[in-house]
Each structure stands twice: as structure tokens, then as C-alpha cells.
Amino acid sequence: MAVSAAHASHVPTVQFDAALIRKLSQQGPRYTSYPTADRFTDQFGVGDYLQAVNSVRAMGARNPLSLYIHIPFCDKLCYYCACNKIITKNRSKAETYLTYLKREIEMQGKLFAEMNQVEQLHFGGGTPTYLNDAQMADLLAHLRKWFRFATDDAGEYSIEIDPRTVSPERVHTLRAQGFNRISFGVQDFDPDVQKAVNRIQPEEQTLGVMQAARDAGFRSISIDLIYGLPKQNLITMGQTLNKVVAANPDRISIYNYAHMPALFKSQRRIAEEDLPSGETKLDMLSLCIKRLTDAGYVYIGMDHFAKPDDDLAIAQRQGRLHRNFQGYSTHAEAEMVSCGVSAISAVGSSYSQNEKTLEAYYESIEQGELPIARGIKLSVDDLLRRIIIQMLMCNFELSIKSLEMAYPITFAHYFATELEKLRALEQDGLLKIDSEWLTVTPKGRLLIRNICMVFDRYLNSPREAKLERLKYSKTI
Ligand code: SF4
Numbered sequence: 146m147a148v149s150a151a152h153a154s155h156v157p158t159v160q161f162d163a164a165l166i167r168k169l170s171q172q173g174p175r176y177t178s179y180p181t182a183d184r185f186t187d188q189f190g191v192g193d194y195l196q197a198v199n200s201v202r203a204m205g206a207r208n209p210l211s212l213y214i215h216i217p218f219c220d221k222l223c224y225y226c227a228c229n230k231i232i233t234k235n236r237s238k239a240e241t242y243l244t245y246l247k248r249e250i251e252m253q254g255k256l257f258a259e260m261n262q263v264e265q266l267h268f269g270g271g272t273p274t275y276l277n278d279a280q281m282a283d284l285l286a287h288l289r290k291w292f293r294f295a296t297d298d299a300g301e302y303s304i305e306i307d308p309r310t311v312s313p314e315r316v317h318t319l320r321a322q323g324f325n326r327i328s329f330g331v332q333d334f335d336p337d338v339q340k341a342v343n344r345i346q347p348e349e350q351t352l353g354v355m356q357a358a359r360d361a362g363f364r365s366i367s368i369d370l371i372y373g374l375p376k377q378n379l380i381t382m383g384q385t386l387n388k389v390v391a392a393n394p395d396r397i398s399i400y401n402y403a404h405m406p407a408l409f410k411s412q413r414r415i416a417e418e419d420l421p422s423g424e425t426k427l428d429m430l431s432l433c434i435k436r437l438t439d440a441g442y443v444y445i446g447m448d449h450f451a452k453p454d455d456d457l458a459i460a461q462r463q464g465r466l467h468r469n470f471q472g473y474s475t476h477a478e479a480e481m482v483s484c485g486v487s488a489i490s491a492v493g494s495s496y497s498q499n500e501k502t503l504e505a506y507y508e509s510i511e512q513g514e515l516p517i518a519r520g521i522k523l524s525v526d527d528l529l530r531r532i533i534i535q536m537l538m539c540n541f542e543l544s545i546k547s548l549e550m551a552y553p554i555t556f557a558h559y560f561a562t563e564l565e566k567l568r569a570l571e572q573d574g575l576l577k578i579d580s581e582w583l584t585v586t587p588k589g590r591l592l593i594r595n596i597c598m599v600f601d602r603y604l605n606s607p608r609e610a611k612l613e614r615l616k617y618s619k620t621i
Pocket of ligand 1: 218219221222223226227228230270271272307330
């Protein structure tokens with residue numbers, strides 16, 4: 146898809162407009178996939194997945210592979226957590242899990258044999274470093290047995306780290322084991338905030354392992370923060386941001402804490418009176434954007450910031466940024482094969498999700514079957530809307546002409562209803578529409594989900610009750 150000359154030559158900017166956010170912020174999906182995972186059905190099964198793999202093979206399997214490995218275990222519960230995780234100190238559970246995970250990797254490896262190499266590997270969780278050194282080495286050797294990997298300088302091999310679980314020595318070992326990108330869960334440096342969310346993580350510990358990651362030669366170091374946590378205020382946020390900027394990571398993600406205790410049981414342990422008000426949250430977001438852009442970080446989109454010379458920022462300038470279940474990525478057009486409980490794959494024109502409980506996951510593998518529980522086969526309309534949402538999320542613009550060349554549609558006719566809704570957002574100043582481009586304004590970038598939601602056919606179908614949106618977090 147085309148990128149406008151203006152886009153190619155300028156670093157995207159972002160403009161914070163509190164009144165506009167107040168007016169338009171609503172509940173909506175984060176679009177790590179389209180259709181979103183809540184549209185997957187159990188009508189989709191292993192047979193459909195195998196068909197998707199076969200079509201990829203039949204088309205010449207040109208795309209590289211991206212592997213995701215899910216390790217669901219954590220030592221301790223963080224109260225804000227909305228991930229699919231299992232809290233246990235019983236390490237033998239990880240041993241059992243690894244046995245099954247390796248069998249699933251072997252099944253997937255056989256399916257993709259002779260196809261393209263792996264250019265991306267991501268370990269997520271839970272806590273991937275719940276595994277010890279020997280278990281990690283064994284798992285990586287198993288992955289290398291069943292998949293062909295690009296060399297260290299060509300591939301992106303990343304792991305999410307809970308700094309409480311690793312020593313500086315362990316970080317060096319992870320680099321030697323083949324990881325070249327690392328992201329650290331920090332959330333907030335303030336001790337009172339840490340206490341309120343049950344995640345005590347001394348600053349020296351976090352900074353120590355970050356330094357070790359630099360010394361070990363990791364190519365990209367990333368920090369995850371959250372705003373909207375209990376006991377946070379503008380002062381604590383300012384102090385945390387100062388420390389983050391001083392720590393000098395290549396990428397920073399700042400997530401909005403969505404307090405949804407009805408959906409996530411662990412969040413019921415958070416005292417509601419400790420939560421910052423909506424207004425304070427907006428001020429904190431404004432502060433984050435100001436501090437980080439003043440410090441030279443580029444706003445990539447959807448909570449992500451990166452240094453201008455980081456691969457993500459470069460890929461965005463060149464119009465080849467991509468978005469998947471792990472957020473933004475520089476490797477577009479990869480077949481994403483995910484292994485582990487609840488993991489989601491994106492192969493060909495399909496999404497598929499593994500069983501969500503360990504019991505069901507183990508049982509399928511025991512029967513020699515891939516543990517796929519649900520998914521969706523994308524229609525041509527889904528594919529078209531997916532590319533539009535992808536373009537808007539990653540590049541903040543859409544070339545109507547390129548889309549019309551790639552798909553047999555006339556944009557103004559096919560999306561007549563959507564254009565009407567977009568005109569209202571144009572009046573609000575979120576985007577500009579002409580016959581060739583949809584261009585998101587700097588003010589519209591923070592509300593990009595609102596613009597994407599216009600193209601979400603499922604969300605806009607008559608069946609979709611307004612109440613159903615309550616399962617999503619707020620767009621800001
Ligand atoms: S936030 Fe991370 S470490 Fe904490 S419980 Fe959730 S998955 Fe585990």
C-alpha cells in the first residue's frame with residue numbers, strides 16, 4: 146500500500162486535545178486483529194486450520210514465519226492483570242506444560258516443514274522466565290529442531306521479562322540463548338503504587354537488569370508502563386517518567402489501565418477509592434506524551450513510543466509497520482504460528498485460538514490433535530477491512546487509490562455508510578478526507594480506535610447491542 150510523500154518525510158506527531166478526548170472516548174477494541182478475537186467461533190476447528198496452512202503452501206509459502214510461544218505461569222498475582230495466566234509456585238506444573246508444548250511445536254513444525262524460515266520469535270505470558278535456564282535452553286533447542294531460523298542480525302527474537310524473576314547473569318544467558326530484543330514490565334516505579342497492585346519491584350533491580358541487557362548486546366530494550374493504577378497521581382507519574390527517560394530504553398509502551406472487575410476477578414482486590422479520577426488519568430496521559438516527545442521519542446500509535454532510530458519508528462516512516470497480537474511489528478505479511486495454551490495464530494486468511502484451559506489443551510494434544518478450540522475464516526470483506534484498519538493504525542493514513550487497485554471496489558460506493566460517519570469525525574478534527582487519501586490528524590491519532598471502529602462491520606451490525614461494547618476497554 147502507498148505511503149504519502151508527506152508521511153514518508155515527516156515523523157508522525159501527536160496532539161493532545163482534552164476536550165476532544167472527553168467528547169469522543171468510548172469503549173472499543175484495540176484491534177490487534179480484525180475481526181477481533183471475540184468474533185471467533187467454535188465452528189472453526191483443526192480442519193479449517195489445516196486448510197489455511199495448505200492454501201499458504203499452495204500459494205508458494207513466500208511469507209516468513211513468526212512464532213509466538215505462550216508461557217502462562219506467574220509466581221504472584223498482579224492485581225491489575227487481565228492476561229491469561231496461572232498463578233502457582235508449584236514448578237512441576239511448568240515441567241508438565243513443557244512436555245505438551247513441545248509436542249504441539251513438533252506438530253506445527255511438521256506442518257510448516259520446507260516452508261519459509263522464522264524471522265520473528267516472541268515469548269510472552271504469564272512470565273516466560275518462570276522457566277529456568279535449562280528448561281529455556283531445552284525449549285529453544287526443540288524450536289530449532291522443528292523450524293529454520295533467520296540469523297541473529299536478520300531475525301527479531303524477543304522475550305517479555307518480569308525483572309523480579311531474573312538476575313543480570315540470567316539476562317546474559319538469555320542473549321546467549323538467542324534472544325535479541327527484550328521488554329521489561331515496570332508499570333510504575335512508585336513504591337505505594339507497586340504495593341497497591343501487589344507488584345513490589347525495587348527500582349535498583351529493574352535498572353540493574355536493564356543495564357545487563359545493554360551490556361549483553363540486546364538490540365532493542367523496551368519498558369512497559371501503565372497509567373490509571375491505584376495511588377497514581379501527576380506527581381508520581383512525573384517521577385516515574387523522569388526515571389524511565391533516564392533509563393533510556395529504545396521503546397516505551399504506556400497502557401491505559403482498564404478497571405473491569407466484573408470481567409477480571411483479580412481486579413476486585415484493587416480499592417476503587419485509590420483509583421485516579423478520569424480527569425487525572427487524562428492529565429497523566431498528557432504528561433506522558435509531553436515528557437516522552439520532549440525527550441525525543443516518536444509516538445508510534447496506540448500507547449507505543451520509540452526512539453527515531455529504532456526499527457519501529459523507521460518502519461513507520463517507510464510505511465511497512467504492521468500490527469499483530471503482540472502490538473506493533475516491523476515484519477509485515479508473516480504467517481503467525483502460536484503455540485501454548487490460549488495462543489492465537491494468524492495463518493493465511495484465518496485466525497485460530499488454542500484451548501484456554503490446561504486440561505483441554507493437554508487433552509487435545511494427548512489425542513494427537515492440534516489444540517485449536519475456535520477461530521474464524523476471513524471473508525474478502527474481512528480482509529479488506531483488516532487492511533484498512535491495519536493501515537490506519539500503523540500509518541495514520543489510507544491511500545484510497547491503492548486500495549481500489551488491490552480490491553475490486555469503488556471506495557466511495559462500498560464504504561458510503563462509513564464515509565458518512567467519517568465526515569462527522571472529520572468535523573471534529575480527527576481526520577481529513579479527500580478523493581485519494583484518508584489522513585488522520587495529530588489530534589485524531591490518540592483516538593485512532595474511534596476511526597477504526599467505523600470500519601468494523603461486526604461492531605456496526607444491527608445485532609450488536611450497545612451493551613456488548615462494555616466488554617471493551619475505553620479508547621483513551
Ligand atoms: S501482570 Fe504479568 S506477571 Fe503480573 S500476574 Fe499478569 S501476567 Fe503475571
